[in-house]
Amino acid sequence: MATPLLQVEHLEKSYGDVHILHDINLTVATGSVTVLLGPSGSGKSTLIRCLNGLEDFQSGQLTFSGEPVTPSPKVWQKLRQKIGMVFQSYDLFPNLTVLDNILLGPLKVQHRAKAEAKEQAIKLLKEVGLADYQDSYPRQLSGGQKQRIAIVRALALNPDFMLFDEVTASLDPEMVRGVLEVLRNLAQQKMTMLVVTHEMNFAREIADQVVFLEEGHILEVTPGKQFFENPQTERAQIFLNSMDF
Amino acid sequence: MSWIVIQQSVPVFAQAFWLTLKLSFYGIIGAIILGLIASFLRYFKVPVLRQISAVYTEVSRNTPLLIQLFFIYYAFPEIGIKMSATAAGISGLIFLGGSYMAEAIFGGLKGVAKIQVESGLAIGLSRWQLARYVVFPQGLTLSVPAIAANVIFLIKETSIFTVIAIPELTNTALDQIGLYYHTDESLFVLVIAYAIILIPLSLILTWLERRARRGAFGN
Numbered sequence: 001m002a003t004p005l006l007q008v009e010h011l012e013k014s015y016g017d018v019h020i021l022h023d024i025n026l027t028v029a030t031g032s033v034t035v036l037l038g039p040s041g042s043g044k045s046t047l048i049r050c051l052n053g054l055e056d057f058q059s060g061q062l063t064f065s066g067e068p069v070t071p072s073p074k075v076w077q078k079l080r081q082k083i084g085m086v087f088q089s090y091d092l093f094p095n096l097t098v099l100d101n102i103l104l105g106p107l108k109v110q111h112r113a114k115a116e117a118k119e120q121a122i123k124l125l126k127e128v129g130l131a132d133y134q135d136s137y138p139r140q141l142s143g144g145q146k147q148r149i150a151i152v153r154a155l156a157l158n159p160d161f162m163l164f165d166e167v168t169a170s171l172d173p174e175m176v177r178g179v180l181e182v183l184r185n186l187a188q189q190k191m192t193m194l195v196v197t198h199e200m201n202f203a204r205e206i207a208d209q210v211v212f213l214e215e216g217h218i219l220e221v222t223p224g225k226q227f228f229e230n231p232q233t234e235r236a237q238i239f240l241n242s243m244d245f
Numbered sequence: 246m247s248w249i250v251i252q253q254s255v256p257v258f259a260q261a262f263w264l265t266l267k268l269s270f271y272g273i274i275g276a277i278i279l280g281l282i283a284s285f286l287r288y289f290k291v292p293v294l295r296q297i298s299a300v301y302t303e304v305s306r307n308t309p310l311l312i313q314l315f316f317i318y319y320a321f322p323e324i325g326i327k328m329s330a331t332a333a334g335i336s337g338l339i340f341l342g343g344s345y346m347a348e349a350i351f352g353g354l355k356g357v358a359k360i361q362v363e364s365g366l367a368i369g370l371s372r373w374q375l376a377r378y379v380v381f382p383q384g385l386t387l388s389v390p391a392i393a394a395n396v397i398f399l400i401k402e403t404s405i406f407t408v409i410a411i412p413e414l415t416n417t418a419l420d421q422i423g424l425y426y427h428t429d430e431s432l433f434v435l436v437i438a439y440a441i442i443l444i445p446l447s448l449i450l451t452w453l454e455r456r457a458r459r460g461a462f463g464n
């Protein structure tokens with residue numbers, strides 16, 4: 001079997017005395033889409049944030065592209081160029097134009113040539129249908145537009161892995177489709193992704209594997225199709241029944 | 246109140262007016278620079294210098310300008326630091342204002358949303374780059390109202406300079422009263438003079454606050 005892009009072994013995470021994640025084991029194959037599902041408060045965001053160093057964890061081993069990760073600010077800063085993340089809130093930098101938001105990483109972090117980085121940025125903006133907005137400020141955009149640009153900003157670093165934490169959860173329903181479309185295209189282009197979402201139809205459509213989390217425990221890791229038709233655990237079945245889709 | 250007396254005192258007050266403006270200007274610029282440096286040390290948690298800046302902030306904020314001026318003007322010469330009254334006044338204003346400006350600026354930096362910091366980290370920015378492109382531009386904008394309040398506060402504090410006989414506005418008014426007993430007229434001109442400085446300035450600052458906010462956040 002090919003080396004997985006990401007391997008998580010025995011990860012444990014607490015906030016103070018409160019144990020949040022218990023013995024997390026997870027393998028993400030290159031080019032695959034993993035959907036992380038679970039009730040509110042089960043630890044999905046916490047887990048995803050541990051994977052790009054926004055949260056530290058007490059024990060466990062991460063292996064990225066076959067290289068063990070020894071967590072430190074320096075190591076994470078490097079790795080974050082390979083691991084893009086998009087959050088639920090549209091978190092563009094309000095003091096920068098759309099183009100400057102996108103170019104900040106490529107120019108300042110990766111020290112790439114401006115012409116080349118800009119060309120790529122514009123190409124990516126075209127792909128998400130926002131080429132006309134490069135000189136706009138975030139305040140001039142709708143939530144859905146901002147979220148698509150946040151995705152472009154992460155993609156502009158040419159990451160190997162993308163983390164999405166409920167990126168459509170605070171969008172108006174009519175904005176959701178456009179953002180999901182962007183994710184769908186990424187999946188088609190074989191971007192490796194870990195997606196937290198409450199859009200169950202979308203999850204069913206794109207998931208190669210589903211990870212079901214409850215109270216900080218992974219209860220099952222099941223191929224996408226199978227999870228939605230016939231989950232392995234009763235808890236997952238109850239969760240699916242509770243979701244209206 | 247005599248109109249003639251007021252008219253006659255205008256030239257001497259005009260001189261004091263410009264002096265007050267000049268002292269305030271240098272004092273405020275110096276205070277902002279000192280405040281920037283102190284909040285910088287605190288933000289980046291620079292060892293040793295940060296502790297020094299914390300001690301400075303405590304001393305500066307918890308002693309009256311009057312005492313600070315006495316120290317600078319009367320005690321410093323004992324240890325060989327001699328300066329003119331004007332220089333002592335500006336130094337005092339910088340010493341006092343620096344800590345107020347540092348609080349204002351650091352408050353703004355702390356007000357930058359956590360998600361902004363995290364999304365900066367998420368695209369691989371270093372701590373320094375994060376400060377330069379995200380936290381400082383947004384934080385300084387947030388601190389503009391507090392900085393503006395300090396600007397007004399520091400201008401008013403220049404009235405204390407009278408104790409080391411700098412001929413600024415308050416000193417001049419007291420002088421006029423002492424010399425000619427024109428109490429009503431002198432106080433009247435004094436109030437007008439401060440109003441001429443402070444009212445337009447506070448309007449300008451309010452406008453600036455709005456502009457800065459709009460520029461950085463769009464509201």
Ligand SMILES: Nc1ncnc2c1ncn2[C@@H]1O[C@H](COP(=O)(O)OP(=O)(O)OP(=O)(O)O)[C@@H](O)[C@H]1O
Pocket residue numbers: 015018020038039040041042043044045046047
């Ligand atoms: N900074 C924090 N300090 C203490 N506890 C926290 C912190 N952040 C999250 N938690 C706790 O960790 C648990 C998991 O939270 P997390 O946000 O990861 O859940 P989630 O699965 O993403 O939920 P949701 O679907 O509502 O986003 C919750 O019980 C939450 O209260």
Ligand SMILES: [Mg+2]
Pocket residue numbers: 044045046165166
């Ligand atoms: Mg969450």
